[in-house]
Amino acid sequence: SYVLTQPPSVSVAPGQTARITCGGNNIGSKSVHWYQQKPGQAPVLVVYDDSDRPSGIPERFSGSNSGNTATLTISRVEAGDEADYYCQVWDSSSDHQVFGGGTKLTVL
Amino acid sequence: QVQLVESGGGVVQPGRSLRLSCAASGFTFSSYGMHWVRQAPGKGLEWVAVISYDGSNKYYADSVKGRFTISRDNSKNTLYLQMNSLRAEDTAVYYCAKDGLNYYDSSGYYYPNYFDYWGQGTLVTVSS
Numbered sequence: 165s166y167v168l169t170q171p172p173s174v175s176v177a178p179g180q181t182a183r184i185t186c187g188g189n190n191i192g193s194k195s196v197h198w199y200q201q202k203p204g205q206a207p208v209l210v211v212y213d214d215s216d217r218p219s220g221i222p223e224r225f226s227g228s229n230s231g232n233t234a235t236l237t238i239s240r241v242e243a244g245d246e247a248d249y250y251c252q253v254w255d256s257s258s259d260h261q262v263f264g265g266g267t268k269l270t271v272l
Numbered sequence: 273q274v275q276l277v278e279s280g281g282g283v284v285q286p287g288r289s290l291r292l293s294c295a296a297s298g299f300t301f302s303s304y305g306m307h308w309v310r311q312a313p314g315k316g317l318e319w320v321a322v323i324s325y326d327g328s329n330k331y332y333a334d335s336v337k338g339r340f341t342i343s344r345d346n347s348k349n350t351l352y353l354q355m356n357s358l359r360a361e362d363t364a365v366y367y368c369a370k371d372g373l374n375y376y377d378s379s380g381y382y383y384p385n386y387f388d389y390w391g392q393g394t395l396v397t398v399s400s
Contacts, residue, residue: 165334197386199317206367206390207317218388250317254384259331261307261319261384 166255168264175270182238184267186251189232194253196234198227201266202247210249211236238269246271274298274389276368281394284358294351294368294391302326302346305371305384308353310364311393320366321353322384325374329382336362358398365393 169187176182186196196214199207209218211227214234224239238245251264280292294306308320321332321342330342341354351368369387376382 195385199387201317206392207387208390209372209386209388212372212386212388248316252317252319252386256381256383260333261309261322263317263319266316 165258165260166253166262168251168253168262170249170251170264170267172265173268173270175272176238176241177272178241178243180241182241182245182269184236184238184249184251184269186234186236186264187232188234188253191232191234191253192230194229194255196227196229197252198225198236199250199252200245200247201250207250241269241271243271245269274370276370276389276391278366278368278391278394281366281396283397283399285400286359286398288358289354289356290358290396292353292355292366292368292394292396294353296349296351296368296370299370299389301344301349304374305329305382306342306344306351307369307371307384307387308342308351309367309369309387309390310362310396311367312361312364315364318364322371323351324382331384355396358396360398363396363398365395367391367393 198211201207214229215227275297277295307322323342339357343352370389372388373385
């Protein structure tokens with residue numbers, strides 16, 4: 165089955181740029197979606213189809229996808245961005261949705 | 273606005289059954305696929321199942337295949353998850369989520385996408 169690999173944690177100072185990676189075999193051939201989840205809350209879609217943002221999501225959130233790595237980039241990080249972030253793809257070979265293990269973003 | 277409200281969670285003994293419901297509003301329910309996603313305490317997200325807009329296509333995670341059944345009633349704008357033969361490892365918050373598209377490829381294959389709206393979740397605890 166298809167596996168997505170994320171770093172368990174990423175730390176960044178306020179105002180800096182956070183980059184969260186999502187690794188998978190030839191992930192560049194798939195559409196990658198990203199979710200933000202704060203403690204005690206449901207996940208929220210922040211990037212879909214590699215780099216598109218839903219309405220209401222700040223432009224500070226952006227995504228890219230190529231080769232074996234997709235990346236969620238958060239510019240000018242704020243304290244309110246502290247959360248768990250998950251990448252997700254649909255694996256048509258197994259008919260399964262697949263999530264990465266999640267990355268905890270800490271704002272120092 | 274889109275609202276998804278789960279219900280039916282609770283404490284259940286191993287081997288027993290439970291049915292979850294998800295009441296949808298604020299969008300044309302009958303036009304979109306719907307998912308169940310779960311999250312065990314302190315763990316990451318795990319996709320459970322998806323059903324296409326008309327119920328004709330259903331896909332399941334390996335961990336629940338043969339035990340769980342996803343269904344929908346478009347006349348009631350409601351999604352269901354029938355959970356049988358429950359195990360301790362099924363303990364989790366269960367979320368229903370709306371699929372962002374209704375996409376079929378040129379061969380007619382139903383291609384689920386991203387989850388654009390989520391409910392607040394309902395907790396299922398499997399314990400004796």
